[in-house]
Amino acid sequence: MNQPASLPLAASLLDAPLPASGIAWLDEARRENRAAFAVGGLPGARVEAWKYTALRGLGQRRFAAGDAGAATRDVDAAEFALPGVGGPRLVFVNGVFRADLSALEALPDGLSLQPLALALRDDAEPLRFALSRPALVGHVREGGDAFVQVNAASAADGVVLKVAAHATIAVPVQLVFVGAAAESELAWHARNLIELGEGASLALVEHHVGHGEQAQLATLVGDVELHEGAQLHYTVLQNTATGAHLIRRSGLRLHARAQMRLHVLELGGALVRHDLQAELVGDGAQLHTRGVFMPHGRQHVDTQLAIRHQALNTTSTSTWRGVANDRARGVFRGAILVAPGADGSDASLTNKNLLLSPNAEIDTKPELEIYADEVQAAHGATVGQLDERSLFYLRSRGIPLAEARALLTAAFCRAVLDDVPNEALREHLSALLSAQLPD
Template sequence: MNQPASLPLVAALLDAPLPISGIAWLDAARQENRAAFAAGGLPDARVEAWKYTALRGLGQRRFASGDAAAQTRAVDPSTLAIPGVTGARLVFVNGAFRADLSVLDQLPAGLSLQPLSQALRGDAEPLRFALSWPAVVGHVRDAGDAFAQINAACASDGVVLRVAARTRIDLPVQLVFVGADAELAWHARNMIELGEGAELSLVEHHVSSGAPSQLATLVSDIEVRDGARLHHVMLQDTSAGTHLVRRSSLHLHARAQATLHVLELGGALARHDLRAELIGDGAQLHTRGVFMPHGRQHIDTQLAIRHQALHTTSTSHWRGVANDRARGVFRGAIVVVPGADGSDASLSNKNLLLSAGAEIDTKPELEIYADEVKAAHGATVGQLDERSLFYLRSRGIPLVEARALLTAAFCRAVLDDLPNEALREHLSALLIAQLPDA
């Protein structure tokens, strides 16, 4: 770990004033997390999870803290709209809730959706376990948890979403995080819970207004109770100057099901730690993802799945495409703990390099400590199939178009099981727009 005093970014984050809530346990937890960050600083290559993602350049930056103008910054409403997503919407600009851009009227029965800043002004006790961690549970964080620590210290807004037991929300709910204009650091925290037997479709959208140069962190805790079903689409398409570090933690209880479709397209540095724990018998997790760095982008996905109960299932299919001098990183780790008999786990990561200067580092991991388990994992890195290119060109299709067709088909494979047709076509169009012109 780097010494905090040697890095301008760490110094700036430590100098920033902490939010004061007036809630004793929350303010104490914020102080504790900032102290932990001060003691450890930023992770370096000696931390295994950050081996392929250097923070030297980012560490030399300084970002202002907070945005006094967040409530009045202009945001084009068209950047928030997504085809096939017409339900409730919660919008944050530079980490601050924007009521004028949100759609919260006529929420369906059984859906509770509010910004964290409002929830803390009411009865904050139900949020104590999540927000005071690790103070309450005594958990010692990993050496690479610096951004989670600074998020726990600095986040004052985010999403509190609950779906009541045995409630089905028919229209997708949209959460939008906009980075706008200013060069600053902002942080947000989400708490999402589906009650027993509940069903929800959730779209998480990260986008920029203008071309801001920012550091943003987002931590999401997602609880899927017995028999509940979550379909979660995550679309990250931020500006070329954005450094976005996210952590999404899912807990799946007995017979719960979660399906994730993840697209990582934008940002200078985009890092996503996606952690899932299958803690109830019969829980199922299905993840599908595409990361497409180009230019000098660096996109890093860390997927960690723990099977902790009987007869749990996970399937993960991820695709990476890198062009120019971009770099992609994918680590997929599956652990089947003792006693999790009958688990069925599979992980696949296939990658394409579209230029000589592009790089993708992929590392599948599999640890099994239980009996009667089915498990498989694999990873490939290569180029477009020359025989397929020759076939298309022999039928009069120009080389550039043939390359685009094959690459688009390679990426769209992970979207085939997305049930919302309008949303599926929109995401496919974004993938195609990301492809090189030559």
């Protein structure tokens, strides 16, 4: 059951003016998605995918559409500086592209990187197929996709990144989304299109930053397509403002022998949701996901991971860790489906979680469906507290209780970062995890 479009949040999203592109097919797609959202409204608790993430509080808020002052907001570039990441960069502030903060000079051969608005202005037709539908994976079918409909109707900018066939981009590329304080509470939206050609290789970092307690609502929908033999290492660092509401949908499609390694750290935000849907559509495709979510205070972090094996001899491994403190809540759903004909698939998923306070909560739901033969598949999930025997061992060696707890929790989280190839970035991410731990 969906919540009515008359709620303050839904009403403010419907009242926002639609971006006018002057491109007939795009403007029509935006109107259709706006109309679909008007009919369906926000997802309610009876929508299975939103069962553990209630939108009652968010639904009562109103947000202004966009930020007219985003182009001149004072943003310190040090906020998004990352060790080991100094190559091409696109920066958006409250959803608006900032050329002054970006780094697009002398792009490596084979790399095309530009804002979506510019790509539409120069030649919109190559983007028609992608933008005429909400995302590569998971067409809009139910109220659970309401925020994808909002994004498809309202996103005026975002990222268009393409790597030419057989090109190897040696330096990491960074995509930065800054939530900056403004005169009112804002809603902004971005749409990303990422494509690697046959045999191409790229390291990509997506970075969400913000500060302060001012509430914002941001939606981000992205398509990632890897053609035959392409390789992508994708790192997502979410450390946005404490009052922010960030809702994302990522669609991944891997063709024959494509390989993708994804690392995700969810640290900031008030209500954060990432709906990550992957399809392995080519023989021998490989997807490896690693993630940590660490809500504290009254944060709510929801990760929805769905991987569909559709071809022969495909592989997926997923290792996710959650740590909740104070009155925070974490949600993790990990679903693997091996479709008919996807013989020889190898899939594994684990989600281990720690509760550091009696009022913290983590809801985990692993799912496995197999409709093919000669398949190896495993899944599991746990929710518990730190091992008392390990704590006793450390304390018997003279380590104080608080320090022993911190050491064990840090080790529990860092296990998912061991295979980050960029050493400087890996150490920085580990330091951020440590800083998030309770004193």
